[in-house]
Amino acid sequence: MSGVLEHATRLGPYRARVMGVEPLGGLALVRVELDSRTEVGVPGQFHMLSNPAGRDYLSRPVGLIELDGGVGFVVDQASAAADMAGPEIAVLGPLGRGFDLSETNAETTLLVAAGFGLTVMAGIGRMHRHIRLIAGLRQSDHLPLLECITGVTNDAPRIAPDLVTEPLIEALASGRYTQVLAAGPTGLGTAVARICADHGVASQVALEAPMACGFGACNGCVVPLDGTWLRCCIEGPVVDGARLLA
């Protein structure tokens, strides 16, 4: 009967082995060894993670980060301890739409990200070394998260209440950038999309929303898109910035 199981899904969930949990300030980097059937996906895609023995009933979406010698993800320390500390977790993905990187290059593309949205930028940095990143963080003890985002050239990170939108406006004023790739909560995405539109610059935005399933089944993850509420996990998480302004 195990054929039934294999047959059911191309995506999983498959098991991943937790190889270690490293503190990153108030956050934690969880290193995992993925099942051979699980792919990392393209930047902007996500995976639903859960630990059957953990505290949380639902899976949560996270962005996997390719590390030197492995794969990992970042969550807050409490979640890491209660849900992701292994030995095995379940991983479903990659899910959702990632960034369209066909026009991306380090010269004319600018990255803007805040919070867990930063994790998305690691993959882009690996492809386009020295691409410029404007990073925002909710609190200063999240600063060590930036250690995982290699490849990029960081501006001085903004810590709330400082906003990433200020340096973004300055940067776009230079006229150098033709495209902005952003990742963060919906509020940030909308602000970035608005500023880009005002400057005639293209934007792609990776949104965040609470998700129960990650694959279109629950209708729980809606974000304001095209003037209505659409599922972030299916329509996104990466969307064309213009859709946030409709």
Next chain:
Amino acid sequence: MSGVLEHATRLGPYRARVMGVEPLGGLALVRVELDSRTEVGVPGQFHMLSNPAGRDYLSRPVGLIELDGGVGFVVDQASAAADMAGPEIAVLGPLGRGFDLSETNAETTLLVAAGFGLTVMAGIGRMHRHIRLIAGLRQSDHLPLLECITGVTNDAPRIAPDLVTEPLIEALASGRYTQVLAAGPTGLGTAVARICADHGVASQVALEAPMACGFGACNGCVVPLDGTWLRCCIEGPVVDGARLLA
């Protein structure tokens, strides 16, 4: 304010450190280091145990066993893995009435116990070396449990469907015994009490019942006593066998 906490209860729950989990056939011996405020109590008393990070929402009653160099308790392997594997568990007790051992001696007292009831007999065996024990087990892979019950002299253990009542009847027929101390599920207790009454022999029986609190608050643990339903945790778990026959 921590004074409020200390002040609240003489009993706990206090933390215990899990020192190790050893397989005992289908069961497991969990070795713990008790908080200095937690006493082991007299044989027949019990402790409510829970692991805040464990699978089970409720605490469960268990009998603590004094081991050479420490204290432990026995649960099935699944429970040990899911709930008691530590690092810290909460322990409330000792609770309930234990055996009255004032008339007990290895010559004229006979022990009868089945299942987890056997754990109670370890304490009596330590006080009265070579006291005779008729042991019953639900399945043969529970046999290693007897390794923890030191001090006693074991009859060949009975494995279900063999009953402990058969050797009990033979033993009482010898006329040697004036008192039987028994521990096990209510059905066993009632059977032992009945046989003892028939032979004019005194009996004390440690009963088992599902318990939510262990200290009289929930009214959940009732057993048929004195012709009515009474709380096992408060009236017992050790009761005079005659009360089971009322």
Next chain:
Amino acid sequence: MSITVGRLALAQPLLNGSGTWDAEQAHRLFGEANPGLAGFVTKTITPEPRVGNPAPRIAPARQGLLNSIGLPGPGREAFLATLLPHLRTIVDGPIICSVGGFSLADYVDTVAALDDDPACAAIELNVSCPNVESGCASIGGDAGETERLTAAARRATTKPLFVKLSASVADIAVIAMAAEAGGADALVCVNTVKATAVDRRSGKSWFGGGGGGLSGASIRPVALHAVVACREATQLDIVGLGGVECADDVRDLVAAGASAVALGTALFRNPALACAITADLAS
């Protein structure tokens, strides 16, 4: 932070849920009858002595407890003659007497008797126990019956009158308004949620008798909904309970509209929980 719930003054906002704490046993075992609690809510008192349901009476649930206790107790007379006087000597703070029964007269007679007794500070009408074959929940499941009973009890006492509601109703707001119309001083939300356990082989109820009720963390969002609905529908003060385990759970219920909060099932794991939460709330 002293508060008032339905005209009853409490030194702080924590109580126990009826039937989830035994002040006598606690006093005997822990040296205090109601450690950390602002008062004590008694087990529901029925007119006649009751043995309660046969075993088994409890079953574990994921993040919860199922019970089918069936209101065992000494009955009204013994309660008034023996238990209440003894409770008065050991309990710190007001004693709230929970009253149950199987007919309107059952309730009213007990309420009238309690009205004469200075040891009783307030009366809680349990119209929501799912574990007895008739009465109780069938009253609290019906707005008309709830109003009639509350009004009759109101006439029988000047003491603060609480009505304890069930979430196992189509619209708790309607029942809450009925209790308000009947003259209640406060609402207690919620009793256990109708639920059961079955024996996997026979399909028969797991319990020895009666229905079952679910308590503990599982019902916390259900209790929260009940408190919000009652706050929106009435002017009454509310005692919130259902799955409370920590200071944040207390804060949630207070944010939702509760003036006081009661601990139930969580006390079974930790009899010092009220003390721990009180310390947390103060810090």
Next chain:
Amino acid sequence: MSITVGRLALAQPLLNGSGTWDAEQAHRLFGEANPGLAGFVTKTITPEPRVGNPAPRIAPARQGLLNSIGLPGPGREAFLATLLPHLRTIVDGPIICSVGGFSLADYVDTVAALDDDPACAAIELNVSCPNVESGCASIGGDAGETERLTAAARRATTKPLFVKLSASVADIAVIAMAAEAGGADALVCVNTVKATAVDRRSGKSWFGGGGGGLSGASIRPVALHAVVACREATQLDIVGLGGVECADDVRDLVAAGASAVALGTALFRNPALACAITADLAS
């Protein structure tokens, strides 16, 4: 092991709960529309297109999920013209169409339209959704309304007619009997349980709109109670659901009286769960 529920034949006893599986997305992502399921129950169809409630629509609970989705969907016409034909090409087994609305006519019109469509194998009346401001649950909370609606739907279709009940009622047996009197073929027990989450600071509802419902392991004993009560009160077949996560949970519901069992929230963690449970049940 093929079975029949309310005149509908199923190759095996597992279905999905309405609104907890999207066959189109599953087909796109997993290559199969309903892996491990005997058929497919659609998201509840409303007469008009609906956007659903604003975000946030979900909140985590201990051993459960709170949702306030609010029945988003393309509306009846687009469902019949586009979605249902497409589902018919990808779904393996019968398609059960869940029907919702805000008035009796809403339901009856959709039922009549579905009656003409061979792609629809059975109809499920959702009279128990707690997440929309009016309709639905207010019908299923009232025996008279339930009977009237069921009878009207019965007149509009000869297809197997299921009625999906809420556990958030005072006596589910009374509602079940009303559905039976109205001519239902089977009952579906249960929808989410009325519940909510609040913002701890403001005390306001956590959700963007509408009420909330609790699903997942937390409500398993509540579903079990509903199935037992409906089995005792009626002759109808029952689809049991609520917190099912493993083969033993299926066995419990079947022991309690369910002929088929549906998976909901648990599918969110594991889209292959139905396959895993089917394998387990067979072993």
